[in-house]
Amino acid sequence: MLLTFLFFPIFKWLQCVTVPVAEGKSVQQTVEMLNKKLEQLGAVKQGNFYVDCETYHAGAPAIANSGQSQKFLYVMHNSEAPLSCFALFENGPCLVADPNFDVLMVKLKSYFQNAKGNKVESRGARYQYCDFLVKLGTITMGSSARGISVEVEYCPCIVANDSWNLMMEFMQSFLSSHVPGAPAVFGVKPDGIYSPSDTMVQYLELFNKVRKQQATPSTGMR
Amino acid sequence: MADVVSVGVNLEAFSQAISAIQALRSSVTRVFDSLKDGMKNKETLEGREKAFVSEFQDILQSVNRDLNELERLSNLVGRPSESHPLHNSGLLSLDPVQDKTPLYSQLLQAYKWSNKLQYHAGLASSLLNQQSLKRSANQMGASAKRRPKVQPSTLVIPPQYVDDVISRIGRMFPDMSIELFRPNGTSAVLLVTLGKVLKAIVVMRSLFIDRTIVRAFNENVYSEDGKIDIWSRSNYQVFQKVTDHATTALLHYQLPQMPDVVVRSFMTWLRSYIKLFQAPCQRCGKYLQDGLPPTWRDFRTLEAFHDTCRQ
């Protein structure tokens, strides 16, 4: 059986990209290999991180079952912002709320049903290397590991366009050939200033890919 | 000592000349005394006038005689030798009581010192002139004509003049905004915002830059009490490095006679950091070295180098 694992590098402003890696290795082995590479580079481990995402079906059950296109609401948390809760509509706005937003969602269950079993999360180690912040996470859905997320942040720079070449060079130093080219969406807000919800949008795109992967079994799995 | 005397002055004539001066002074005093006393009491008016005139003539003749004597003696005294390097102060060597008043040796010592001082000051001045800023040296010709001859003394520049210089520099660079604060009296503090890359705090002393701190665009500029924070270092390694280099630049750009040129040169140099995250190193061609972008900017060409690639 050939196993294909996915890398999902996440950058400020950048769309995640899937890159197949080493055959015959488990997710756990690959994460360990990457951790080792980072430590060899001189990166220092600084605790752990997590990002999780719950899916809610929007609208009353009658509408949801009527065959109309369903709308989803995603509620996400990020250990970098422990006092915030992010609520995102598909292709819609991102709402930054207090953490007790979760309680509110329970009260609104007649309008938003929690799609149990659809919870996706990424957990792993947080590394600092000079002014770079790297988060290597194992993406799990239910109880199975589905892929690896790589989030790279260059903290001193707030304009993604400016630091693109620099980030590429840094990622090459531990991801070698798996570094993606500049994605198409790169430059949507070329002069805009980064905000934490931009990261959440990228994680959501990444998690949705993981979900679809499950829905249509990848040919690579055979 | 006898030699010196024979070459220099005739001491005999000298002392006679001094006596002659005394005599002259006393006869002149007598002239005015007699004029002050006026005519003496005599029986007839005619007798009074006669006595007064004859006395006055006598006195004037003695003045004339004393003056002639002094002129004669002064020719004998002769001129003091001009060949001595210390001129008249060389005569101090004639003082016979050397041990008690060593004025002459002290004078020689002081003379040597001042000679040396002048020599070294000359060397230092020519060296400093060679070190002057190349870029600004080119502009010196043109700007010197516009500049008024008498510069304001660089340490007591009116705040208005500083404001003018800074606002003129601010207008030169559209991607750079300069705000001026005066939190502590007359000394200005500048907050320089460069694009969306960095913020630099520049502490001035009159028109001289005292110190500077560079921080990221999104780092705090004000401390908790709302005052501008001129002390805290940046949390990011890249801006700690840039701060170090900026301090080096302050030491490099020195032109004490033209502080406004120094400020302008420094700002021109600082502005080259607009591409801090975008410019590869001009030596190794890479963006990163030990996790840092090229933080050094050449003082003349403004090219980007890694700290270790700049040699």
Ligand SMILES: [Zn+2]
């Ligand atoms: Zn270099």
